[in-house]
Structures are given as C-alpha cells and as structure tokens.
Amino acid sequence: MALAHRVLANAYRDSVALMQLSAALAKLAGVKQASAVMATPANLELLRRAGLDAVPAQAKPSDLLIVVEGEAAKLPAALDEAERCLAAPSGGAPAAGPQQLAPRSIAMALAEEKSANLALISTPGDYAAAEALKALKLGLHVMLFSDNVSSADELMLKRRARASGLIVMGPDCGTAILNGIPLAFANVVRRGAIGAVAASGTGLQEVTVLVDRLGAGISQAIGTGGHDLSQEIGGISMLSGLAALAADAATKVIVLVSKPPAKEIAAAVLAAARRAGKPVVVNFLGADPRAVSGGNVHGVETLEDAANAAVAALKKRLPKRKKAIPGKTPKFGKGQHFIRGLFSGGTFCFEAALLLQQSLEDVWSNSPVGKAKRLADAWHSRGHTLVDLGEDEFTRGRPHPMIDHRLRNERLLAEAANKSVAVILFDVVLGYGSHADPAAEMVPVLRKARAIARKGKRRLVFVGHVCGTKGDPQGLEQQCKALEGAGVLLAASNAQAVRWAIGIVQGAKR
Amino acid sequence: MRARGADWNELCAALEGREIFGPWFEPDFERESRRLQRATRALDVQAAARAAAALVGLGPGSTPAGDDFLIGWIAGLAVTKGGNAARASFLEKFRREVSLQKQKTHPLSARYLGEACELRFSERLADFVRAFAAGAAGWRAALDRVLATGHSSGAAAALGFARAALVWPGAR
Numbered sequence: 046m047a048l049a050h051r052v053l054a055n056a057y058r059d060s061v062a063l064m065q066l067s068a069a070l071a072k073l074a075g076v077k078q079a080s081a082v083m084a085t086p087a088n089l090e091l092l093r094r095a096g097l098d099a100v101p102a103q104a105k106p107s108d109l110l111i112v113v114e115g116e117a118a119k120l121p122a123a124l125d126e127a128e129r130c131l132a133a134p135s136g137g138a139p140a141a142g143p144q145q146l147a148p149r150s151i152a153m154a155l156a157e158e159k160s161a162n163l164a165l166i167s168t169p170g171d172y173a174a175a176e177a178l179k180a181l182k183l184g185l186h187v188m189l190f191s192d193n194v195s196s197a198d199e200l201m202l203k204r205r206a207r208a209s210g211l212i213v214m215g216p217d218c219g220t221a222i223l224n225g226i227p228l229a230f231a232n233v234v235r236r237g238a239i240g241a242v243a244a245s246g247t248g249l250q251e252v253t254v255l256v257d258r259l260g261a262g263i264s265q266a267i268g269t270g271g272h273d274l275s276q277e278i279g280g281i282s283m284l285s286g287l288a289a290l291a292a293d294a295a296t297k298v299i300v301l302v303s304k305p306p307a308k309e310i311a312a313a314v315l316a317a318a319r320r321a322g323k324p325v326v327v328n329f330l331g332a333d334p335r336a337v338s339g340g341n342v343h344g345v346e347t348l349e350d351a352a353n354a355a356v357a358a359l360k361k362r363l364p365k366r367k368k369a370i371p372g373k374t375p376k377f378g379k380g381q382h383f384i385r386g387l388f389s390g391g392t393f394c395f396e397a398a399l400l401l402q403q404s405l406e407d408v409w410s411n412s413p414v415g416k417a418k419r420l421a422d423a424w425h426s427r428g429h430t431l432v433d434l435g436e437d438e439f440t441r442g443r444p445h446p447m448i449d450h451r452l453r454n455e456r457l458l459a460e461a462a463n464k465s466v467a468v469i470l471f472d473v474v475l476g477y478g479s480h481a482d483p484a485a486e487m488v489p490v491l492r493k494a495r496a497i498a499r500k501g502k503r504r505l506v507f508v509g510h511v512c513g514t515k516g517d518p519q520g521l522e523q524q525c526k527a528l529e530g531a532g533v534l535l536a537a538s539n540a541q542a543v544r545w546a547i548g549i550v551q552g553a554k555r
Numbered sequence: 556m557r558a559r560g561a562d563w564n565e566l567c568a569a570l571e572g573r574e575i576f577g578p579w580f581e582p583d584f585e586r587e588s589r590r591l592q593r594a595t596r597a598l599d600v601q602a603a604a605r606a607a608a609a610l611v612g613l614g615p616g617s618t619p620a621g622d623d624f625l626i627g628w629i630a631g632l633a634v635t636k637g638g639n640a641a642r643a644s645f646l647e648k649f650r651r652e653v654s655l656q657k658q659k660t661h662p663l664s665a666r667y668l669g670e671a672c673e674l675r676f677s678e679r680l681a682d683f684v685r686a687f688a689a690g691a692a693g694w695r696a697a698l699d700r701v702l703a704t705g706h707s708s709g710a711a712a713a714l715g716f717a718r719a720a721l722v723w724p725g726a727r
Contacts, residue, residue: 059617078579086612
C-alpha cells in the first residue's frame with residue numbers, strides 16, 4: 046500500500062462535500078482509503094507519521110490536502126478525479142477565457158438572469174427564512190429546500206407571498222417539477238395534463254412517476270412542505286398551488302396529496318377544490334376517501350389510486366392493475382411472522398403503516414400513524430415494524446438514505462438475522478438527487494441477508510418497489526433487473542408492495 | 556449543573572459510536588484528548604495547553620474536528636467551574652494558551668476558536684449548553700440542532716462539551 050497526496054491552494058468546501066468526496070474516492074478501484082482535510086500542521090504531522098512524505102513546506106491551513114492510500118499505480122488517477130470533482134462541483138466544464146464571477150446573492154443572480162421568477166433556497170435553516178424573504182421582496186416564487194425553519198417564519202413568508210401573488214414551496218420541500226424542470230429530488234417524467242400539489246415529497250414523486258408509467262404526463266408538480274396543511278399555516282401554499290393549477294389551461298386534472306390535514310384546513314382545501322372547475326383527485330393519507338369525495342372531487346386511499354384516478358379522469362378509462370403476488374407461496378419457519386419495512390421515503394413508511402394496520406395487529410414505527418405504536422427505540426424492531434430512515438434520528442450527521450444506503454444496509458442485515466422476520470419490505474427511489482446506482486449498493490447486501498437466513502435454516506422474502514421512470518438517470522430497467530436478479534419481488538407501487546407483504550405473511554405455510 | 560443522571564446517559568448515548576475523526580485521526584485524537592483530560596483534572600495549564608496545541612487543526616473537515624472539540628471543551632469547563640477559584644483561573648489561562656494556537660488552523664475555524672476563547676459560542680451550541688446545564692426539558696432538541704451542524708462539527712463540539720463537563724468532580 047502506498048500513500049499519495051495533492052495540495053489545492055486556498056480551496057474551500059464545506060465538511061459534507063469533503064466527506065462525500067472522501068467516500069467517493071474510497072470506492073475507486075485500487076484505493077483503500079481517502080481523506081480530504083485542511084493542510085494544518087497537526088494534520089500534516091500526523092500524515093507524515095503515517096508515511097506521507099514530500100508535502101510541500103509552503104502548504105498552509107487554508108489549503109486543502111487530499112490524501113489517498115492504495116495501490117501506487119492507481120493513486121494518481123484518484124487524485125485527478127478528486128481535483129476534477131472539486132474544480133467542477135456542478136459537473137460543468139470550466140469556460141475558456143476569463144470566467145464570470147458566480148453570483149453571491151439572489152439579487153446578483155437575478156441581475157444576471159432577469160427572466161428568472163423562482164429562487165431555490167438551500168441554506169442551513171437559521172439563514173433560510175432571511176434568504177426567502179429577500180427572494181419574495183425581489184418578486185420571486187420560492188422553493189425552500191431547507192428544513193429547521195420555524196413555524197412563525199413559515200407563516201410570515203407564506204402570508205407575504207400570498208399578498209404578492211407568489212408561492213413559497215416549503216420549508217423542507219424536497220420535490221417539484223415546474224414547466225418540465227425537475228427540482229431537487231425529482232424524477233424525469235413526460236409533460237402532460239395532470240397537475241399535482243403535495244405536502245409530501247415522496248408522495249409527489251410516487252404520483253408523478255405512476256402517472257408517467259400509465260402513459261400520461263405532468264403539467265406542474267408543486268411541493269408545499271409537510272407542515273403546510275397544519276392549523277397554524279392554514280394550507281396557504283396548497284391553496285395557492287390549487288388556484289394556479291385551476292387557472293392553468295394546460296392542466297386538465299389536479300391531484301392533491303397530504304398527510305391528514307387539520308380538520309378546518311381540509312374543509313377549506315376541499316371547498317377550493319370543488320370550485321376548481323376540473324376534476325380533482327384527493328389523497329389525504331389516513332382520511333376516509335368517502336368523506337372527501339363529492340362533485341368534481343374524488344377521494345382515494347393510496348398514492349397509486351391517486352395516479353390511477355387522475356389518469357382515468359383524463360383518459361376516461363381505468364388503468365389495468367397487476368394484482369397477484371408473483372412466485373410460489375413461501376414456507377416459513379414456525380416463528381417467522383413479521384414484516385420489517387425499511388423506507389427511505391417518509392410518505393411510503395406512512396402509507397405502509399396505514400395499509401398494514403388494516404390487516405395486521407402489532408404494527409410499530411418510529412413515525413407512527415393510526416393504530417401503529419411508536420417504537421421506544423427506533424434502532425430496534427418489534428412485531429411488524431416500519432422504519433422511516435429519513436427521520437432525524439437516522440440522518441443526524443449523515444446524508445439522507447436516498448443518497449447513502451449504509452444505514453439501511455446495516456439494518457437489513459440485522460433484520461435478516463432475526464428469527465421472527467419473514468418479509469423485508471423496502472423502497473428504492475430513483476431520479477435526480479438520489480444515489481447514482483442504488484441497486485449496486487443493495488444487491489450484495491440482499492445476497493448476504495439471504496445467506497444469513499439460509500444459515501439459520503430460514504427463508505426470507507424481499508418485497509420492494511422502485512419509484513422511478515425510464516427517463517431517470519439511474520435507468521429504471523437496469524435497476525429493476527438487478528434487484529429482481531437478487532430475488533426481490535418488485536411491485537409496481539408502494540401500496541402494492543405493502544399488500545403483497547401482507548398477503549405473503551398471511552398466506553404462507555409454516 | 557442541574558442535568559440528571561438520565562440526561563447524562565442520554566447525552567453519552569447520543570454521541571456514542573459517531574464517526575467524527577475517521578481511522579487516520581482517531582488514535583491521535585484519543586491520545587491527546589486523554590492528555591487534556593488528565594491535565595485539566597490536575598489543573599496543569601502547561602500540560603493542557605500542549606494537548607490542546609496538538610488538537611488544534613487536527614482531523615477532517617473544513618473546520619477541523621479537533622478545533623470543534625476544543626470549542627465544546629471550553630464551553631464544558633465554563634459551565635462546570637462553578638465558584639471554584641482554582642478552576643476559574645485554570646480556564647482563563649487555558650483559553651489564553653489556546654488562543655495563541657489559532658494560526659495553526661484554517662482561518663474560518665480560527666475565527667470560531669478565537670470566539671470560544673472569549674467565551675462566545677455559536678447560538679446552537681450556547682442554547683444546548685444552557686439547556687443541558689439547567690436540566691431543561693428542551694436540551695435534547697437543542698443537542699439535535701448542534702449535531703445537525705456540518706458533517707461532524709456539531710458532534711465534535713458536543714463531544715468536547717460532554718467530556719469536559721465530566722472532568723471536574725461534582726458535575727454529574
């Protein structure tokens with residue numbers, strides 16, 4: 046093993062970017078480990094002791110030092126790759142000739158691109174409200190990706206936006222597709238006549254993906270942030286989004302998605318939906334669809350139903366559904382009773398809990414809903430457990446599970462070793478922002494999990510669902526093929542995956 | 556310090572097992588951290604300053620984790636010194652010594668470290684320290700905000716606080 050390094054003078058990247066770079070370099074062939082650190086005397090001294098020599102004496106604490114350890118022949122390429130990543134963080138090649146200074150404020154960016162009408166804000170929560178306010182004052186709509194924004198600030202921003210005929214999507218808004226452009230975590234879907242407004246990131250992704258798979262398209266997909274339909278915020282952004290889609294000639298059918306809203310707010314949203322003048326499909330997860338339906342408003346139980354109903358309203362025919370569980374009825378050991386759901390999408394976990402408790406008792410979650418009980422310790426499962434791995438307890442100091450699969454992989458192996466587990470249920474989210482090749486991360490772990498169960502003379506069933514389209518950068522077909530090759534039963538939607546899992550556990554021989 | 560035993564257990568559990576320094580830096584960090592603990596317990600300013608000097612600029616991150624640890628360490632000592640004159644004197648001299656080491660780290664990190672030497676901390680860290688020391692119910696949420704800072708900065712500062720707050724007898 047050899048060590049090599051490169052010093053980048055006065056280079057600065059935030060810690061998360063440095064960590065991601067280190068992780069990416071460590072995955073290159075022939076590289077054992079890698080680190081991107083500041084060239085401080087303490088770090089240089091330590092690395093010299095570790096065998097790194099020839100570090101330039103003039104290296105100073107404001108310089109960035111990239112160190113890689115591995116096969117000597119492979120290291121120069123790894124350092125080149127690191128430098129390339131750092132030089133072009135947005136993936137673009139540097140322009141020839143004098144380079145224009147990147148804008149350092151929203152006002153500077155607007156001066157450069159005068160036709161812009163939306164600002165996407167992703168700063169630490171402490172600063173996000175101030176930036177959003179600046180954008181609103183400049184007459185821009187706001188997509189607020191940042192979380193940790195107070196309810197008081199959210200209300201202030203949304204009221205101000207409403208007064209100016211603007212919309213604030215967020216805080217904590219992870220998904221939107223505007224005029225065909227996917228923003229943040231979003232999938233590549235065809236354009237069309239179905240518009241959606243959702244207070245749920247993965248809920249919006251699932252609906253837009255399923256609409257695309259059913260051959261229809263999306264006019265606009267507007268996120269509102271998960272807190273929008275609370276009593277406090279009053280559904281300001283959902284009402285604004287709904288009004289915009291009602292007025293949009295290109296939108297023929299509207300879909301609204303949310304976790305159960307406050308009663309008064311639900312009534313206000315439904316009243317507005319009835320005045321929309323076009324079909325509106327409503328999926329208030331956990332609410333009785335019959336209580337929502339009436340006139341042009343059609344209530345549905347699941348995200349899949351929402352997509353189906355929207356396409357049916359557009360094409361005037363119901364989409365076909367594949368219902369049967371594929372494969373033979375499995376035979377489990379005597380003690381194998383439980384489903385363990387490991388979700389990267391919060392809404393998928395929520396929907397799974399709602400469906401599971403209709404058929405099974407003893408449902409637990411770190412993000413419980415309805416009759417599901419709260420896990421005292423999210424790191425340990427009991428009964429039928431559904432875990433939202435995107436919750437704060439799992440993401441502190443780590444990237445989101447849609448990007449970083451390590452935590453889910455560890456949990457998957459732990460569940461496989463548990464004698465009471467029969468089915469492991471999971472989601473895989475494709476699209477912009479998500480991991481570049483989730484199947485490559487999961488397949489070796491699924492094989493290992495199966496081997497663990499086999500060693501204990503148990504059979505384990507994996508049921509998954511890929512939220513993605515043919516146009517997504519990861520390649521839907523390739524991802525599905527790899528997962529199916531590892532023995533995963535792949536359902537067409539989250540709801541179908543959950544129903545399959547229930548059917549397998551209930552129908553299995555023991 | 557009004558934090559209860561259960562609070563201490565929860566704090567330690569929240570910090571346990573976090574990858575802060577990584578394999579290259581962990582052994583040096585642990586060695587110097589132990590030296591710092593021993594010297595602080597013995598109120599030996601010069602030995603503590605030597606350990607701190609080894610920690611300044613150490614570790615991964617644009618604000619090296621060793622700096623973040625020292626910021627938390629100073630906060631921890633500040634709330635546990637109480638009315639003890641010897642401890643107060645130690646802390647004052649220790650802060651002065653650490654301040655002299657600032658140029659050994661990244662300028663941005665040096666700024667934060669310099670502020671800590673003046674007993675000025677980020678709002679998130681200060682909120683957490685105040686809540687934890689007062690035994691207030693909101694300390695856990697405040698800790699979560701600290702831990703959400705950077706990749707490892709918040710965790711390193713919280714670790715520094717926790718270890719420092721346990722150095723002098725009577726805190727727990």
